[in-house]
Amino acid sequence: MSDLNGSTDSPPQRWQVLGPGLLVAATGVGAADLVATLVAGSKYGYALLWAAVLGCVLKIVLVEGAGRYSLATGRTIFEGWQSLGRWTSWYFGPYIVLWGFVYGAAAMSGTGLPLHSLFPALSVTTWGILCGLTGFALVWWGRYALFERVMAVMVGLMFVAMVGAAALTLPNLPALLRGLVPSLPDGSLINVLSVAGGVGGTITLAAYGYWLREKGWHTPQFMRVMRLDNNVAYIVTGLFVVSTLIVGAELLYSSGIAIASGDKGLLSLADVLAERYGPWAGKVFLVGFASAAMSSLLGVWNGVSLMFADFVGRSRGLASGHADTRVGGRYYRWYILWLTFPPMVMMFAGQPVALILAYGVLGALFMPFLAVTLLWLLNTDRTPGEWRNRAWSNAAMIVCTLIFTVLAVTELAKQLAKLG
Template sequence: MASAQERNIWKTLGPGILFASTAIGVSHLVQSTQAGANYGYSLLWAVIIANVLKYPFFEYGSRYANATGTSIIDGYKKLGKPFIWGYFIITIGSMFFVSAAVGKVTTGFMQNLFGISSTYTAMAIIFTVCGAILISGKYKVLDGLIKIIGTVLVVSTLFAFIMTLIHGRSGDTGLFELSWFPEGDNIVFLIALMGWMPTAVDLSAWNSLWTVERIKQTGYQPKLKETLLDFRIGYWASALLSICFVTLGAFLMFGTGQKFSPGMAGFANDVISLYTAAIGDWSYLIIASAAFSIMFGTCIAIFDGYGRALTRVTTLLFQKNDSDDKPERKYQIGVAITVIGSFIVIALFENNADGFKFLVNFAQTLSFIIAPFVAWANFKLVSKNQIGDKSPGLTMKVLSIAGIIFLSGFSVYYLFLLISPFFS
């Protein structure tokens, strides 16, 4: 029989796996694989640094929720109106475009797996199923589903990674031959890779929302070390898998002259072909199913996260009483708004790739600019005068300061690149 400690840990597990599922989709399966395929190991430093220096600010979401029993969004309101309004603006400004981008990638993997030619049909199925699961089942169904998907993801990726190492490299170009800091148009890819690795910093609030919901679901108030263990398992598992995806791209495509297809369905087939090249053609259906499951898990977690964030931030801003009098109904409305709005965005820009890219870039820019402020707010909210003896130790404080400096410099540099063409 399991000990009481083991049962308590099992009751706590969930939010960290949800975080990993959110992160692994686009930033790992898409961007990390492309980083390896196009640059070998030259950008591996960027993946590692981003994961390490952003860690504190994601962990603080879980830490704050454990210490206070409320989400860190509630903490933003305590810091003052500019912070809670800032979070509201970035949520509204990014939710439809980010969800739409994830939905498009998921659609491509579904089309590849089931041979669906119509993008709209695949997209309608995915969005409807995700919305129905969340609206009807809420967190309990999501938690169970993500644990299954997460297990499939980890096993399939690690197996492909090991088989890739055994298989050896396909190209003959040195893995570190290219410049570690690309120039020209390639710098945009580096910025996107670091900015969304493992995901945007403003999504750190989702950890706190999921932690609070997990406590409500199980009726168990975990110790701080249990909550942090859950988050660390998810976070560092996603960090390890990002390196695996870089390796898959580097070993199997870099230096071969092969390029990813521009269309989503073609891109999905190319990614799956990387796995089968290492494992064998017999595994195609298994890998295609696993890859689609990865993206489906990311898609449903994105809808849930934005739905919860929208619900909480609007409650804090526009309701006199901060408590949720009808939490289930508000959550259902939040999810419905996210799903329908994202579908409309894709439908409006399906035949206008440049327009859709502009909207995604807008959301990305918004996240980049606000990232240092979110990081600073999270750091301030876990100080001793806010959460007492559950505040982080010296090592985490030093890492936090380094992370804030990194994000600030990163944002300033990104803004410089945006405005420099107007002065040339």
């Protein structure tokens, strides 16, 4: 039997096993994660390397849990949330609408920054809008297989750029190995949590099950290949993030160089690379930065649109997997429109303070929501007994919950301080 994209129920060949996991990992590694890791490296050298590795392990656990639930039950993650009570819809509905509006503007601006630096003839806003329209066209008309190939190219470019930058700095291997031993330098707790919690995605982790379905992996017989896909994807992500920390430690920490906050911090790093190794190094890094930003944009335009489509379809009583909720369906396309065009207004008019505050509050709460609901779903009769959590999975998810709760409280305190 074939799915909508021509995939079959038979297990894939070895060269076909990579895809959905790489999409989740690539989508989740955005500019904010890179800057957080760079800052950790610039402030503490290799001391927080273990936190980056821990972050990858935690995300492997969460994504594997989301994938395992989808394959074991044949249900989407939103169907699982619905089974926990109406409160999940009351949270998720407003969150995904507000998140999409603000993220759309942030993603387009984030892609515009490096492209403007590479090709200054066009402004950041113009480049951002062009990238938004490109993403719109690709996910509106493109099939899943094409989307997956484009994302693989983006991942290759960002990986080569960052790993290449790390290799240029000639990392101190003994110091790097010492950084794998957990330690907490004075004042580093928030940096530790930011690095561990920020590696590899937020809401897009929950999109994994939808990408599995679009790939044609939708029964328990794909459990082994799903786990391989997820593990390899986050190993690649781990190498990418570790490379970022190496650059921060060798290029910034050792020289006492501070970088700007936010996405502009990556532009600062491109300037440092160009000054140290020549203009070509800065340009290669900017290409990688642009690829990382564009992969996040494309991943959200596709994956979160599938989540929204499922939310609307289930709210309207449609069967799971209804055509209106799949790639190309009308609810899927509604959200693509929402991500692309209304946020352009924010790019020209500035970002309303109240909207940004609400976005920050809701965004901070999503990862604890995901971790807690996965614990609930994977330890009850909502999941067949064979595929429920084992002790180590529960322990890892509890650690995830604690880390993301502390980060949420920190973020909420920051947003409340802005109100004051």
